[in-house]
Amino acid sequence: MTRLVVVSNRVADPGAGQASGGLAVCLLDAMRDRGGMWFGWNGQLVADENEIAASCSRYGRCTLMTIPLTERDHREFYLGFSNQVLWPIHHYRLDLAHFTLEAAEGYRRVNARFADVLAPHLHRSDLIWVHDYQLIPLGAELRSRGVGNEIGFFFHIPFPPPEVLTAVPEYEWLVSSLLEYDLVGFQTAADHANFCRFVCEFLDGQKVSPDTLRVSGKYLKSGVFPVGIDVESFVAMAQDPAAIKRIQRRERNDKRRIYAIGVDRLDYSKGLPEKFRAFRRLLDSYPDNSKPVTLIQVASPTRDDLKAYIDIRHELEALSGKINGRFGDFDWTPLRYIHRSVARETLAVHYRASRIGLVTPLRDGMNLVAKEYIAAQDVADPGVLILSRFAGAAEDLQEALIVNPYDIDEVAHAMRRAIEMPKEERIERHRMLMKRIRQRDACNWMRSFLRALRSCRGHLRGKLVLTTPLAIANAPAKRVTG
Numbered sequence: 001m002t003r004l005v006v007v008s009n010r011v012a013d014p015g016a017g018q019a020s021g022g023l024a025v026c027l028l029d030a031m032r033d034r035g036g037m038w039f040g041w042n043g044q045l046v047a048d049e050n051e052i053a054a055s056c057s058r059y060g061r062c063t064l065m066t067i068p069l070t071e072r073d074h075r076e077f078y079l080g081f082s083n084q085v086l087w088p089i090h091h092y093r094l095d096l097a098h099f100t101l102e103a104a105e106g107y108r109r110v111n112a113r114f115a116d117v118l119a120p121h122l123h124r125s126d127l128i129w130v131h132d133y134q135l136i137p138l139g140a141e142l143r144s145r146g147v148g149n150e151i152g153f154f155f156h157i158p159f160p161p162p163e164v165l166t167a168v169p170e171y172e173w174l175v176s177s178l179l180e181y182d183l184v185g186f187q188t189a190a191d192h193a194n195f196c197r198f199v200c201e202f203l204d205g206q207k208v209s210p211d212t213l214r215v216s217g218k219y220l221k222s223g224v225f226p227v228g229i230d231v232e233s234f235v236a237m238a239q240d241p242a243a244i245k246r247i248q249r250r251e252r253n254d255k256r257r258i259y260a261i262g263v264d265r266l267d268y269s270k271g272l273p274e275k276f277r278a279f280r281r282l283l284d285s286y287p288d289n290s291k292p293v294t295l296i297q298v299a300s301p302t303r304d305d306l307k308a309y310i311d312i313r314h315e316l317e318a319l320s321g322k323i324n325g326r327f328g329d330f331d332w333t334p335l336r337y338i339h340r341s342v343a344r345e346t347l348a349v350h351y352r353a354s355r356i357g358l359v360t361p362l363r364d365g366m367n368l369v370a371k372e373y374i375a376a377q378d379v380a381d382p383g384v385l386i387l388s389r390f391a392g393a394a395e396d397l398q399e400a401l402i403v404n405p406y407d408i409d410e411v412a413h414a415m416r417r418a419i420e421m422p423k424e425e426r427i428e429r430h431r432m433l434m435k436r437i438r439q440r441d442a443c444n445w446m447r448s449f450l451r452a453l454r455s456c457r458g459h460l461r462g463k464l465v466l467t468t469p470l471a472i473a474n475a476p477a478k479r480v481t482g
C-alpha cells in the first residue's frame with residue numbers, strides 16, 4: 001500500500017489527551033488507524049536554527065516526525081504571517097490583519113525548511129497531503145527539490161472571495177504556489193467557488209470541468225471535501241455509564257435548569273462576545289424564571305500572546321461578569337465561563353446534558369463542535385443545535401436552527417424556540433442531522449480526498465534521493481499554545 005505522508009504546521013501530541021483545535025482532532029484518529037507518517041512542528045521553541053533536529057515517535061500505526069521552531073520563526077512565521085495576516089483575512093477580518101516584510105520572509109523561510117527536512121525522507125510512491133494555511137507554499141518548495149509525487153493540499157479554513165483575498169500583499173505568489181499541487185481541497189462549495197473565481201479572474205485560468213482548472217498550460221484538480229468527525233467514538237463517549245450517572249445526578253439536583261453549551265477556541269472568529277450578548281438578550285427578553293437557562297461556555301486558550309486575542313479575552317471577562325452580576329442569584333450562575341482546555345470525555349457528557357448547542361461563529365471553515373454536539377445527543381430526547389449560517393457546517397446541517405450570529409435578537413429568539421421545541425420535532429431534526437454527520441464522517445473525508453488525489457497523474461518531475469537516517473534529538477522544551 002502507498003504510504004500516506006501528512007504534513008501540518010503542528011503535529012498533535014497524542015499524550016496530551018486534550019487536543020483543542022479542529023485539525024488536530026480530525027487528523028489524530030485518522031492517522032492512528034491508517035498509519036503512515038505525520039510531519040510538522042512539535043510545539044517547542046529553540047533559540048537558534050542550529051538546534052533544529054527531527055525527532056520521531058510512534059502513535060498506533062503512525063510515525064510522528066517533528067521539528068522545533070526557532071523563537072524568530074515563531075514570531076514571524078506563526079504569530080506573524082500565519083496568524084496576523086492569513087488567519088484574519090481568510091476569516092474576512094481585514095481590520096485585524098497586520099503585515100510586515102519580516103513576517104512574510106519568515107513564512108517563506110519556514111516553508112522552505114519544512115521542505116528541506118522532509119524531502120530526504122520521502123519515498124517515490126508516497127502520497128503527500130499538506131494541511132492548511134500555514135503551509136500553502138510547501139508543495140512548490142517540495143517540487144523545487146525534485147519531489148514528483150502526488151501532493152494534495154486542504155484548506156481547513158474558509159477561502160474568501162478575491163475582493164477580500166487581494167488584501168494579502170503576497171496574494172498572487174501565494175495562490176500561484178497552490179498551482180503546484182495536484183489537488184486542492186476546500187470545506188464548502190462557496191470556498192471552492194471563490195478559489196475558482198480567483199484563478200480565472202486574476203491568474204488567467206480556465207475552468208475546463210467542475211473539478212479541473214487550467215492555468216498556463218498546467219492542470220489542477222480542486223474540489224469540496226467537508227471535514228467530519230469520528231461519529232461512533234463520540235456516540236460511545238457520550239454514552240459512557242459513569243458519565244450518564246453524573247448527568248443524572250446533576251439533573252436530580254437541578255430539575256428546573258436548562259443548559260446551553262458552547263465550546264470554542266477563544267478566537268475572534270468564533271463570535272463569543274456576540275454569543276454572550278445574545279444570551280443576555282434572552283435573559284432580558286424572556287424573564288421567565290420558571291426555567292432559568294444556564295450557558296456553559298468552554299473557551300480554550302489559543303494564540304494568547306497576540307493583542308487581538310488578549311483584547312477579546314478581556315471583553316469576555318467583562319461581559320460574563322456583567323451578566324452574572326445582573327442576573328445571577330444565590331442559587332444560579334447564568335453564565336459559566338471556563339477559560340481552559342477540558343478533557344474530551346467531559347465535553348461529550350456536557351454536550352449530551354445540554355438542551356441547546358450554541359455554535360455561532362462569525363466565520364468558520366467547517367466547525368466540528370456542531371457535529372460533536374449532534375453525535376453526543378440522546379436519540380430519544382435530543383437537544384437542539386443553533387448554528388451560524390457562516391459556519392461551513394451550515395451548508396449541510398440545514399435541520400439545525402440556522403441563525404445570523406451578528407443578529408443577537410435572532411439568536412436569542414432561536415434559543416427560546418429551542419427551549420420550547422416539542423420533543424417530536426427535536427427527535428425528527430436530530431434524526432436527519434445524525435444521518436448527515438454519518439454520511440460525511442472523518443473516515444469519509446479522508447477516503448474521498450485520498451481517492452481524488454490518487455487519481456491525479458503524478459508530475460514525475462525528478463528523482464528522489466532516499467532515505468538518510470533521522471537525527472533523533474530532544475530539543476529543550478518550551479511549549480506554547482496552538
Ligand code: GDG
Binds near residue numbers: 021
Ligand atoms: C479548524 C477550522 C474546521 C475545543 N475546546 C476544547 C476542545 N476543543 C475541540 C473541539 C473540536 C475542536 O477542538 C475545534 O474544532 P473546530 O472545527 O470547532 O474549530 P477550529 O479549531 O477553529 O478548527 C474549522 C477545523 O479546523 C477542521 O477542519 O472545522 O473551521 O477553523 O473538536 O471539541 N477539546 C478538548 N478540550 C477543550 O477545551 N478536549
